[in-house]
Amino acid sequence: MLNLLRKDFIAIKSSLWTILMYLAVFSLAFIPSSEISFHFVGIYTAFGAVILVTMIDIKNNNHHFLVTLPISRKHIVQAKYLTAIVYTLFGILASYGIHWIVRLAVPQLNKPDNSIAAILVSMGIVLVLISIYMPLFYALNKKGAGIINAVFMIALIVLAQPAAFLMQQISVNGGIGGRALLLIPVGLILLCIGSYYLTVYLFNRKDI
Numbered sequence: 001m002l003n004l005l006r007k008d009f010i011a012i013k014s015s016l017w018t019i020l021m022y023l024a025v026f027s028l029a030f031i032p033s034s035e036i037s038f039h040f041v042g043i044y045t046a047f048g049a050v051i052l053v054t055m056i057d058i059k060n061n062n063h064h065f066l067v068t069l070p071i072s073r074k075h076i077v078q079a080k081y082l083t084a085i086v087y088t089l090f091g092i093l094a095s096y097g098i099h100w101i102v103r104l105a106v107p108q109l110n111k112p113d114n115s116i117a118a119i120l121v122s123m124g125i126v127l128v129l130i131s132i133y134m135p136l137f138y139a140l141n142k143k144g145a146g147i148i149n150a151v152f153m154i155a156l157i158v159l160a161q162p163a164a165f166l167m168q169q170i171s172v173n174g175g176i177g178g179r180a181l182l183l184i185p186v187g188l189i190l191l192c193i194g195s196y197y198l199t200v201y202l203f204n205r206k207d208i
Contacts, residue, residue, distance in 0.1 A: 015052060022048040023091075027098050031109070038099045038114045042122045044156065046091025047129050050084045051149050054137050058145050073203045081134065081196055088126045092119055124188050131195035139202045 026044045030037035057063060066076055096114055103111045129152070136148050 015056065018052055019045065019049045019087075019090075023094055023098070027095075031099070031102055031111070035112075037111070038095055038118060039122050039125070041098065042092040042095030043126055043129075044091075045094060046088045046122075046126045047133075047152070047156070049087035049091060050126075050130060050133070051152070053083060053087070054080075055145065055149070058141065063141065074200050077134075077138065077196065077200050077203055081130070081192075081199075084130045084134070085127075088123055088130070091126070092122045095122070124184070127188060127192055131191045134195055135198045135202055138199045138206065141206065 023041070023045045026041045027037075030040040034040060063076070067073065096119060099111055099114060102109060103113070133148070133152060137145060140148060
């Protein structure tokens, strides 16, 4: 498992500048113009990094090589989910750090102080996207990866404004109710678990 994780980080090392470019571009695009830029910068950067690492797998034919080794496909999928979680943490925390600097350096932008709840909301949204993306990626792999990535990026752009409106409404109405606050994390955990088992099932059935 550790070797699989190391493989992902080594593979993306040469493309690290791309992730940093995502972070810079999304920061410049959203911080001056959006009240909830923290969410947009973190979510877009994190999910962009996940897409990038899967595309590197396709480019290098990593799965074709890995399935020839004495490694179970379940462990390959586990490593990919863990890698995605690491990039999620990186994207959200990097966004937090940038917004903290912006609040100090450019106070006239009136950026809010992001709470732990805001960090968890952003992480939850990225995990939902990953839970949908991973089964599709392992089901279609090289043949449909370009289409999947294009659809997800278009969906992120199209849904940006509705998501911003929804988050603002939640903020205006005083946050999320106590029952929803309990049900949402439970639903998210079940979604991630279901996504993982579905991905393992699809990958095991795939002839590579």
